[in-house]
Amino acid sequence: MASTVIETRGLRKEFRTRRGRHVVAVDALDLAVPRGGVHGFLGPNGSGKTTTIRMLLGLSRATRGQMALFGETVPDRLPQVLQRVGAVVENPKFTPTFTGRRNLQLLARTAGVSSRQVDAAIERVGLRGREHERFGGYSLGMKQRLAIAATLLRDPELLILDEPTNGLDPAGIRDIRDMIRDLGNDGVTVLISSHILAEVQQVCDSVSIIGRGRLLASGRVADLLAGSAASVRVGVTDPARAAEVLAAAGFGVRREGEGLLVELATPTDDPARITRLLAGHEMWVHELSRQTADLESFFLDLTHGTGPGADPREDA
Ligand SMILES: Nc1ncnc2c1ncn2[C@@H]1O[C@H](COP(=O)(O)OP(=O)(O)OP(=O)(O)O)[C@@H](O)[C@H]1O
Secondary structure, three states: OOOEEEEEEEEEEEEEOOOOOEEEEEEEEEEEEEOOOEEEEEOOOOOOHHHHHHHHOOOOOOOEEEEEEOOEEEOOOHHHHHHHEEEEOOOOOOOOOOEHHHHHHHHHHHHOOOHHHHHHHHHHOOOOOOOOOEHHHOOHHHHHHHHHHHHHOOOOOEEEEEOOOOOOOHHHHHHHHHHHHHHHHOOOEEEEEEOOHHHHHHHOOEEEEEEOOEEEEEEEHHHHHHOOOOEEEEEEOOHHHHHHHHHHOOOEEEEEOOEEEEEOOOOOOOOHHHHHHHHHOOOOEEEEEEEOOOHHHHHHHHHOOOOOOOOOOOEO
8 A cells, every 4th residue: 555645756847827928837846745634735825725726636737747546646547546535625515595405415416425424424513403504504614514524425545625714713623633533543535625724733743834835844843853953042140241252152042021032953953052152251141932833934934025015936
């Protein structure tokens, strides 16, 4: 069994806009999504997430590069693997006057799936008790859950969700997040794309971060953070003089309230270097606390300047 469920090599997609402009939406993208757990596909608006997902699902043709799902080359072998994949990419078409359950039942009939599986899917997405209400009256979050339930009818091994929390209120975001976590714990590999890291960070086991169609970082969340800069909050009698001494010794320093925030060269750097240095100048440290790196600032640092706006990839 392939341990990588999604793989792309040198993937590229160019568009020609109606005004004749040339846009590189995805550029030399190498992705590797491991089997199991929840994988975040993260990047600012317009960074190429939807375009990549559409190419993987055969909805758009790659300009160049290779793609594989479960080790099978796509789009060539897509008919063989599509049964194993559930995806919510565009707004799914449900009939507004039918109940949520009836909508699912119609899909189940076409897919040759039993009513028992319809009920199981309703249960899994937390729509039990609301399945007999008309789809048209559902909240955005409930509509999103029904769309996910529809993909679960076939019991997919891989679930691809493009911005599933878009437009949801905080409670809706939390519900979708919990559901995704549960699916990941049940053994489904989930790829979830988002431009808002904070919304999905808690549920992701691993992430791929892209900016302007290119991969910026990829790996397990803990490993990425371990490799990012760490800092220490320092409380000291004379912060202004301490900042000068630390800066002269090569530390990145900035004032934070009554104290200082001092960047370590590496996360494993011993903060005792700071106390020794300051003690050598007769300054006494009364607080030294390590600040935990968070993925949000790591993401912002990486994607800084890679959001929408003047885009150098566009050729006139
Ligand atoms: N059909 C198209 N024609 C021309 N340009 C396109 C087309 N589809 C996407 N693009 C451009 O490709 C780039 C990547 O878009 P894409 O929708 O893949 O980004 P995204 O990361 O999914 O963004 P978002 O978070 O806003 O959904 C953008 O510059 C977008 O304008």
